[in-house]
Amino acid sequence: MKVELIKTINEAKNVISFIFQPEKPLSWKPGQFLFYKIPHHRPDRRGIERHFTISSAPFEHNIRLTSKFLRQGGSTFKKALLGLEPGDSIEAYNIGGSFTVEKKEPSYVFIAGGIGITPYRSILLDLERADSIKDILLLYSCRDRESVVFGKLWDKMQKNNKGLSVNYIFEPQLIDKKLIEEKIRDPGKRKFYISGPINMVKAVQGSLSEVGVNEDKIVMDYFPGYD
Ligand SMILES: Cc1cc2nc3c(=O)[nH]c(=O)nc-3n(C[C@H](O)[C@H](O)[C@H](O)COP(=O)(O)OP(=O)(O)OC[C@H]3O[C@@H](n4cnc5c(N)ncnc54)[C@H](O)[C@@H]3O)c2cc1C
Structure with a gap:
């Protein structure tokens, strides 16, 4: 599935959120993650794919990816992510994860x-x-x-x-x-x-x-x- 970058938000020191609009409506459980692929020039050995938690709630519809960026020594993947401009699209796929809440516990x-x-x-x-x-x-x-x-x-x-x-x-x-x-x-x-x-x-x-x-x-x- 393609997701299009709408905007970025500075959340805290060295932490940025990327707001993506999915090409078609997407459902997920709060706490789950998505895989992202960003092909880029000369990737380091960690490659062109990562998974990130979807930090937005399902009712927000858009996907929010929130990550930390090192001033030095960061991966080529993160540099490629930082280099995205609004309007750019990337691949996102395989929603997964069981870090979800059943709403049944008292506290x-x-x-x-x-x-x-x-x-x-x-x-x-x-x-x-x-x-x-x-x-x-x-x-x-x-x-x-x-x-x-x-x-x-x-x-x-x-x-x-x-x-x-x-x-x-x-x-x-x-x-x-x-x-x-x-x-x-x-x-x-x-x-x-x-x-x-x-x-x-x-x-x-x-x-x-x-x-x-x-x-x-x-x-x-x-x-x-x-x-
Ligand atoms: C279920 C799940 C959810 C996640 N959700 C998020 C999220 O919401 N936000 C988020 O930021 N991350 C999340 N992560 C982690 C994310 O997938 C990346 O692993 C993390 O952000 C590090 O990114 P990076 O590899 O691009 O390294 P960078 O952040 O650019 O750098 C991290 C540092 O670690 C070093 N490093 C660590 N491991 C290796 C290695 N194997 N080879 C080389 N260098 C290494 C790098 O050299 C660098 O110094 C999640 C991971 C999982 C499993």
Whole structure:
């Protein structure tokens, strides 16, 4: 399927969203991802394809791809993505992923590391629209305030939804056993989602096990390429 770039949005330091219009209506579940192919001159060994979470909610219709760009040492794929102009089209295909929310649990803890925040934009907007934000804590770990992605949206959503609480964890603080015990009452009774770089996701999973959260209460999404 072809998708056409409509515009880009600067989200935070070195983080940009690309808004694409699909050539025909597309359906996806909040939290899922798409593959993209961008053929370009002399690709590095990581090639011309990547997958990215769809950070837009299905009711927004357009596809939002939100990614982080390194000042130095970034891939040729990301350079090609950055080089796209409004009106350019690329290939997008294979929607997939099971980092999705069934809306059946009484309370959720969503944990994000860095650019791992992207699925929660789609998931939370969708839950808000269904009036299903009852008891959700978003724990968002990132470098500093300047690195917060979708910050204005989180402010607005917190104001409009009594059931949502957003906590930023800035470096050097970590989401470890101590922080989980401090921030979360009855962790054993909640459903956890963790999204971010592989090492961060594994470390948080380990801390959750230490405080007694069962494996079947943890859903994880690894973002390779950021460790
Ligand atoms: C389910 C899923 C959803 C994802 N969603 C998103 C998303 O919403 N946003 C997002 O930004 N990313 C997302 N990712 C990760 C994305 O697919 C890329 O892997 C990531 O953005 C890194 O991009 P890049 O490889 O172009 O490297 P760059 O971001 O340009 O650079 C990353 C750094 O890692 C180094 N590096 C890491 N691995 C290798 C390797 N194997 N070979 C060479 N160098 C390496 C690079 O040299 C560079 O220093 C997702 C991944 C998965 C699996």
